[in-house]
Structures are given as C-alpha cells and as structure tokens.
Amino acid sequence: MASPAEHASFLPPVLTFLSAAVIGVPLFRLAGQSAVLGYLVAGVLIGPSGLSLIAEPETAASVAEIGVVLLLFIVGLELHLSQLVSMRRDIFGLGTLQLVLCALVLGGAGLLAGIGLGASAVIGIALALSATAVALQLLEERGDLGTAYGSRAFAVLLFQDLAVVGILALMPLLASAGGGGNAPWLGDAALSTAKALGAIVAVVLVGRYGLNPFFRLLAASGAREVMTAAALLVVLGTALLMQEVGLSMAMGAFLAGILLAESNFRHQLEADIEPFRGMLLGLFFMSVGMSIDGALVKAVWPALFGATAAAILVKVALVAALFRLFGSGPLDALRGAAVLAPAGEFAFVLLPQAEGLGLTDATSTRFAVALAALTMLVGPVAAKGLDKALDALRARSSDPDLPATDVIESAETRVLVIGFGRFGQILTQVLLAEGIAVTVIDKDVEQIRSASRFGFRIYYGDGTRLDVLRAAGIGRAELVCICIDDAEAALKIVDIVHEEFESVRTYVRAYDRMHAVELMSRDVDFQLRETSESALQFGRATLEGLGLPAEAAAARVEDVRKRDIARLVLQQAGALPEGSGWLRGAAPAELKPEPLTAPQRPARALNAETRDIIGHDRREAAERLLERPARDPEAGAEGDEAAVAEAALERADARRE
Known part of the structure; x- marks a missing residue:
C-alpha cells in the first residue's frame, strides 16, 4: 500500500500546473491576449527552459493529449453527418490544396537551406499541418466556430487529421527510398488501412445501435455521476481504439462525437465533458510550452525566430489565397489563415518518428520541433493583432464582408422549451404548427421517448444547470419557455437566465397562485398558472x-x-x-x-359534519x-x-x- 508521502508526491506538480494557469491566463486575458498564449507562456516558465518546476514534462504531455481528444469530441457533437456532406468541397478540396501547397513551399525552403529531400519533405508536411487545439480555441473565444470562415477552417483541420493516417503510412516508404532498402511498406500500409477501416465500421455500428439505449438505461437510474463516467468511457475508449489501429486519438473522439450528435443526450454529455476538456486542454498548451528547447533557442535564436516568422507569413499568405479561391471575403480569408498558421500537434509525433526512421538527424529534428512550438507560441499573438487591424479596417470600410452564415444547429433555435410534460407538449404543438424552430430539454427518459414523433429537437438534460442551458444554445434563442411542474426548479432557472442571459425573455408556467406571485416578483416576461385558463374556459x-x-x-x-x-x-x-x-x-x-x-x-352548512368544520371560521369570514x-x-x-x-x-x- 502506498504511503502518505508517496501520495503527496503527486501534489506538487498538480499544484504547479494549477498555479501557473490561475496566474498566467488571467494576466494575458487582462492584457487583451488569448488564453492560449497564457497557457503557452506559463508552460515555458515552469518547464525545463524556465524554472524547472516540472521534472518530467513528457508525462504531462501524454496526459494533456486527452484535452485535445475531448475538444474534438465536443466539436463532433456540434456537427451532423449531413453537415459533413455539405462541407465535402471544403474538406477535400480546400484541405488538400492547403496541405499540398504549404508542404511544397515549406519543404522547398528546407531544400534551399541544405536539408536532404526526405527530411525536407517530412519537415514541410509537419509545419504545413495546423494546430487543431489552438485554432479551435481561438475560434471559440471569438465565437466564430459557426461562421462561414470558421467552418472552412474546421474543414481544413478535419482533412489534416484524416491525412495524418496516410502520412504515417508513407513515411516508411520515404525511409526505404532514401536508404535503398526493400522494406515491405506496401503490405504494412494495406494491413494498417484494413485495421483502421474495420475499427471505424465497428465504432459506427456500436454508435448507431448501442449508444442511445445504453445512455437511456443509465439516465433511467437517475445517477448523474454515472452519466459523466459513461461519457468519458465512450470518448476515451473510442480514442484508444483508433490509436491502436493507427489513427489519431483526436480522430476517434471526433467520430464518437459525430455519432452522438443526433442523440437526445447530446447536450447533457457536452455539459459533463466540458470541465474536463477545459482543464486538460490548458495542460496541453502548457506541455507545448515546456517542450521548447531553451538551450537551442539561445544558440540559434536569429535563425529560429526568422524561420518562425517566415513560416507563419507563408502559411497566412497561401491559406488566405485559397480561402479567397473558395469564396471567402478578404477579411474572413485573413482571419481563417491566421488561426491555421501555427504548426500542428502532429508535428511532435511526425518529427520524432522521422528521426527514428533515419529521415532526419537529431539537429534537424530539434530545430523543427522548436520551430513548431514557437509558431504555436507566436501564432495567437499574430491572430490577435490581425483581429484588431481587421476590426479597424472593417469599421472604416464602406463595404464590409457579408455576415457569415451559422452552421451550428442550435443557432437555428428561436425558442428553448424546458420540460416536455403535458403542458410543454401542448405548447410545442402550437409552435410546431407555426413552423417555429424549437429545442426541448427534459430529464425524463420516457418523455424524451414519447417526443421522438414530433420532429423537433429534444435532448436529455437538467434545465437547472447553466452549462446545459449554454450547450443547448440558450444564448441564441429569443425566449425560453419554462414548462416544468417543479416550482423551485422553475425559479432557479429564471434566476439563471436573468443573470446570465439578459436578452432572453422568460415565459414561465406557474404551478399555483403563490408561485405566480414569486415569478412576478422576479420580473418574468410572462407567467400563467397551469390551471387558470382551462378552468375559465x-x-x-x-x-x-x-x-x-x-x-x-x-x-x-x-x-x-x-x-x-x-x-x-x-x-x-x-x-x-x-x-x-x-x-x-x-x-x-x-x-x-x-x-x-x-x-x-x-x-351555509347542509349537515352537522360541515357545521363542525366551518362553524369556527364563520365569524372570521364575516369580519x-x-x-x-x-x-x-x-x-x-x-x-x-x-x-x-x-x-x-x-x-x-x-x-x-
């Protein structure tokens, strides 16, 4: 059995990470910078190149990858297969051109610098990839993930995640071609592809026919913590399976999210995963900061900083031109290019593997890894500066870009209905007849099952939780109809909405007269006692x-x-x-x-029993x-x-x- 001292040994690194996040991120946010930059700088300071407060940064990096996994899962929850089909031109057209052109230009720069062909190809591809975590975090902070340029940027990131599988399969071919060997790369690639396809088919079948009954059974138990555990089990289990067959963990999590995007439990899962995603993603950014080799930076800082600036400028120019080619306006093209400029997380996977295969030497690998990390450090600053410049330009322009079209499903919702009992069902019939987009939240599994015939969106979740309301898109709704029969819970929801979403109007079902008076004291926009109108009629x-x-x-x-x-x-x-x-x-x-x-x-009392009951109240009533x-x-x-x-x-x- 572990001693108390051994247990306590885990606390210093945990406290170090928490302290760095609590101090660093608010300072950078107050300075008008992205939280990503705060995490990255905090990682540099506590890592080997700074104060050396973390003894094993590699361990932290392996844990931090789960943050990226959870991020891709939540992104997958926001999409539907129909939306992916509609994005196919951006995914396979824009994504392919971005990766190929950026890899050719950056790899050509490596050739000019005297690096070999194989090493230049690998480094060019590694730098051409974009940082999924950085890009999505920047888009989320801006609130632009659902815009036209945000959708195109995500399509490029998705193609890159798909392309990594092929890149990893082709690297042995490059190594054998460079060394003149006869490695059986073709058979290995075919076997890897078969495993990957088999795993994807298995995940799709389980997700299509097994996940909803599984979550329905857990929800019926009423144990909310079990739902959270089940959500983590699905995400991490799918991610691990994909990694075992050669795909990325992030790709597996994204696939799990896509499969659950149509689930009634979608918003509850998103709310349960969100706290883990935020903390682990911050840990991932700090691990990137810790990976920067301080000794190398000091030794070759002019070349390294020059290469960092050149790589970012090249990617911004190429990607902006491609965005324009695919229909984006000039300002949106620059914004999309800026969020895709930092090198991706897979650079830290491809480059060490290339060194192991003999494609790159140790010096080139260290330089390229440091270059990739620095682009992730400088990229958010450049994106923030570009944002300010473009905002100023947009303000002075007489012909700004047209408003972007949202692609997130919850943005269509005009009314959020909480509670799908007898009252809520009649209300939604009226809204449905008028063709008004509605999202319904209920935590009763039987109500969700009965609502499947109505054709509008209904999700499992607790409407008294702020995170569930946010995940359901209440910030984009015109009004919320609170139709639950729990008076205290209804008052709690009203307080949350009035405090967090001032622009959203509140229409509330009152349980009784006292509840109606309490609602009026809270200045709801409309309240109605559930029996008053029916009794009057x-x-x-x-x-x-x-x-x-x-x-x-x-x-x-x-x-x-x-x-x-x-x-x-x-x-x-x-x-x-x-x-x-x-x-x-x-x-x-x-x-x-x-x-x-x-x-x-x-x-008047008509019998003796009644006279006994009301007799002592008659005088008070008369008074x-x-x-x-x-x-x-x-x-x-x-x-x-x-x-x-x-x-x-x-x-x-x-x-x-």
Missing part, C-alpha cells in the same frame, strides 16, 4: 350549458379573468393582508383562496367581508378592480413588447 362552457348566451358567458369569464389579474397584482405588491410579506421582504404567508365577487349571503372595503377600497368595487386589471395588463403588454 370550463366555466364559460358551464354558463353556456345553463342557457346563458355565448357572448354573455364570454364577457363574464373575461370579467373574472381581469379581477383575478388585479388581485394577483395587489398580492404581489403587498397591498392585501395575505400578501404583506412580499412588501416587507419576509417569507410570504400562504395565499388562501378569496372570492373575487362579494358573496350575496354567508356560507373579513365587513372589513374588506376599508382595507382595500380598490378591490371593493368592480369598476376599481377592472381598472387595476387594465393597468396590470398594460404593464404586462409593455414588458413583452
């Missing part, structure tokens, strides 16, 4: 059944509705005795039902009726109550407008 039908003309019955119901609204407003304002707790800020007393029209006679006009003159006359109701309705209409 029932009363109208009853009056008509008793022979009252339809017009007279409707007028009487409308009069009662206005009186009820007037009393509700007075109770909320503390103007009635039972509502005084609201005015003083204390806990409100229970709101007891009171007649809206003065009774013509006292209540309330006698005192009511003096305590509440407005409510004592029908005309005054109607005036109060009209004023309340006008205020409600003004707030909704």
Whole structure:
C-alpha cells in the first residue's frame, strides 16, 4: 500500500500546473491576449527552459493529449453527418490544396537551406499541418466556430487529421527510398488501412445501435455521476481504439462525437465533458510550452525566430489565397489563415518518428520541433493583432464582408422549451404548427421517448444547470419557455437566465397562485398558472350549458379573468393582508383562496359534519367581508378592480413588447 508521502508526491506538480494557469491566463486575458498564449507562456516558465518546476514534462504531455481528444469530441457533437456532406468541397478540396501547397513551399525552403529531400519533405508536411487545439480555441473565444470562415477552417483541420493516417503510412516508404532498402511498406500500409477501416465500421455500428439505449438505461437510474463516467468511457475508449489501429486519438473522439450528435443526450454529455476538456486542454498548451528547447533557442535564436516568422507569413499568405479561391471575403480569408498558421500537434509525433526512421538527424529534428512550438507560441499573438487591424479596417470600410452564415444547429433555435410534460407538449404543438424552430430539454427518459414523433429537437438534460442551458444554445434563442411542474426548479432557472442571459425573455408556467406571485416578483416576461385558463374556459362552457348566451358567458369569464389579474397584482405588491410579506421582504404567508365577487349571503352548512368544520371560521369570514372595503377600497368595487386589471395588463403588454 502506498504511503502518505508517496501520495503527496503527486501534489506538487498538480499544484504547479494549477498555479501557473490561475496566474498566467488571467494576466494575458487582462492584457487583451488569448488564453492560449497564457497557457503557452506559463508552460515555458515552469518547464525545463524556465524554472524547472516540472521534472518530467513528457508525462504531462501524454496526459494533456486527452484535452485535445475531448475538444474534438465536443466539436463532433456540434456537427451532423449531413453537415459533413455539405462541407465535402471544403474538406477535400480546400484541405488538400492547403496541405499540398504549404508542404511544397515549406519543404522547398528546407531544400534551399541544405536539408536532404526526405527530411525536407517530412519537415514541410509537419509545419504545413495546423494546430487543431489552438485554432479551435481561438475560434471559440471569438465565437466564430459557426461562421462561414470558421467552418472552412474546421474543414481544413478535419482533412489534416484524416491525412495524418496516410502520412504515417508513407513515411516508411520515404525511409526505404532514401536508404535503398526493400522494406515491405506496401503490405504494412494495406494491413494498417484494413485495421483502421474495420475499427471505424465497428465504432459506427456500436454508435448507431448501442449508444442511445445504453445512455437511456443509465439516465433511467437517475445517477448523474454515472452519466459523466459513461461519457468519458465512450470518448476515451473510442480514442484508444483508433490509436491502436493507427489513427489519431483526436480522430476517434471526433467520430464518437459525430455519432452522438443526433442523440437526445447530446447536450447533457457536452455539459459533463466540458470541465474536463477545459482543464486538460490548458495542460496541453502548457506541455507545448515546456517542450521548447531553451538551450537551442539561445544558440540559434536569429535563425529560429526568422524561420518562425517566415513560416507563419507563408502559411497566412497561401491559406488566405485559397480561402479567397473558395469564396471567402478578404477579411474572413485573413482571419481563417491566421488561426491555421501555427504548426500542428502532429508535428511532435511526425518529427520524432522521422528521426527514428533515419529521415532526419537529431539537429534537424530539434530545430523543427522548436520551430513548431514557437509558431504555436507566436501564432495567437499574430491572430490577435490581425483581429484588431481587421476590426479597424472593417469599421472604416464602406463595404464590409457579408455576415457569415451559422452552421451550428442550435443557432437555428428561436425558442428553448424546458420540460416536455403535458403542458410543454401542448405548447410545442402550437409552435410546431407555426413552423417555429424549437429545442426541448427534459430529464425524463420516457418523455424524451414519447417526443421522438414530433420532429423537433429534444435532448436529455437538467434545465437547472447553466452549462446545459449554454450547450443547448440558450444564448441564441429569443425566449425560453419554462414548462416544468417543479416550482423551485422553475425559479432557479429564471434566476439563471436573468443573470446570465439578459436578452432572453422568460415565459414561465406557474404551478399555483403563490408561485405566480414569486415569478412576478422576479420580473418574468410572462407567467400563467397551469390551471387558470382551462378552468375559465370550463366555466364559460358551464354558463353556456345553463342557457346563458355565448357572448354573455364570454364577457363574464373575461370579467373574472381581469379581477383575478388585479388581485394577483395587489398580492404581489403587498397591498392585501395575505400578501404583506412580499412588501416587507419576509417569507410570504400562504395565499388562501378569496372570492373575487362579494358573496350575496354567508356560507351555509347542509349537515352537522360541515357545521363542525366551518362553524369556527364563520365569524372570521364575516369580519373579513365587513372589513374588506376599508382595507382595500380598490378591490371593493368592480369598476376599481377592472381598472387595476387594465393597468396590470398594460404593464404586462409593455414588458413583452
């Protein structure tokens, strides 16, 4: 059994990483820079080239790769197979041209510098690849992942991840050609391809037919922590399988995300994964900073910094030109090129493997690795500077780029409905009939199953969680309809929405009269007691059944509705005795039902049991009726109550407008 001292030995590096992130990232954010740069600089400072606070940076790097894996999983959740098909021109056309042209130009520069053909090819390809983690983090910070240029940038990154498989298979061919050997590279490549295809087919089949029933079973248990564990199991298990067959872990996680993009549990999974993704991705950036060889930088810094600037400028120029060729505006083309300029994570995989195959020597490998790391360090600064310059240019331009088209599915949602019970089902029928885009969240598995026939988006999730609301796209919705029958949970959701999403209007189902008063005190845009309108319509039908003309019955119901609204407003304002707790800020007393029209006679008990029940309350009721006009003159006359109701309705209409 491990001793307490052995357990404690894990704490110093963990505390070092946490301290570096807590100190470094806020400082760079305050300076107007990207969080990525903060992580990278923090890694340089705590790594071997800085204060040497981390003894084994390689261990940290292997753990940090999980951050990239989780990032690609979340990106996959935001896409659908139909969207990937629509992006095929950008993925295979733009992606191919970017990789080939950048590799040729950067590899040609290596040849001019006196490096051999094989080494130049590998270094050119490694530098032509882009940093998926850096690019997606920059796009996420800008909020541009769903824009036209963000979509094109992601298509290029996706093609690069696919191309890495072929690159790794061709490297033995380059090594055998350079050495004149007869390595059986063709058979190995065919075997690797067969394994990869078999693994992909297996993952697709399991994801298509097994994941939804699996998560449905876990959700029915009600154990939320088990759902989190299951999400991590799916992501990391798929990533490990892909790595075992020669594909990248990130590619496997992306495939898992794509398979779950249509799942009802998508938003809950995203919310569960997000905290792990953020911390581990920060650790990945710090591990990149730690990988920079300080001794090499000091020895050849002029050549290294010059090569870094040249590599970034070359990639920006080539990629911007390709973006323009594929239809992007000039400003969006530059923005897309800037986020793709840093060299990719796979450079740290390809270059050491090339050295092992004899394609590059130790000196060239160290130089290229340091160059790739420096592009990741300088790239976010260049992208931020370019952003500021382009924003200034856009402000002065009389013909700015057209607004980009969102491709993220949740951006289409106009209404977010929380709760798909009886109330929510009727509401969504109305919205569906009008053709309004709706996203529904519910944590009841049976409700989700019954909603599968409706045709709109419905996801498993807890609507009282801020991360679930964000993942569901509440920030892009016009209003949120809270239709759950849990009064406390509804109030919690209202508080979250008002605090975090001020522009989103809140329409709430009130459980009872007291709940309605609480909602009014929170300034919701609209609230309705779940039984009030149905009971009024029932009363109208009853009056008509008793022979009252339809017009007279409707007028009487409308009069009662206005009186009820007037009393509700007075109770909320503390103007009635039972509502005084609201005015003083204390806990409100229970709101007891009171007649809206003065009774013509006292209540009469028709049997002895009833007389025993109501006898002791008769005197108090009579006193309330006698005192009511003096305590509440407005409510004592029908005309005054109607005036109060009209004023309340006008205020409600003004707030909704």
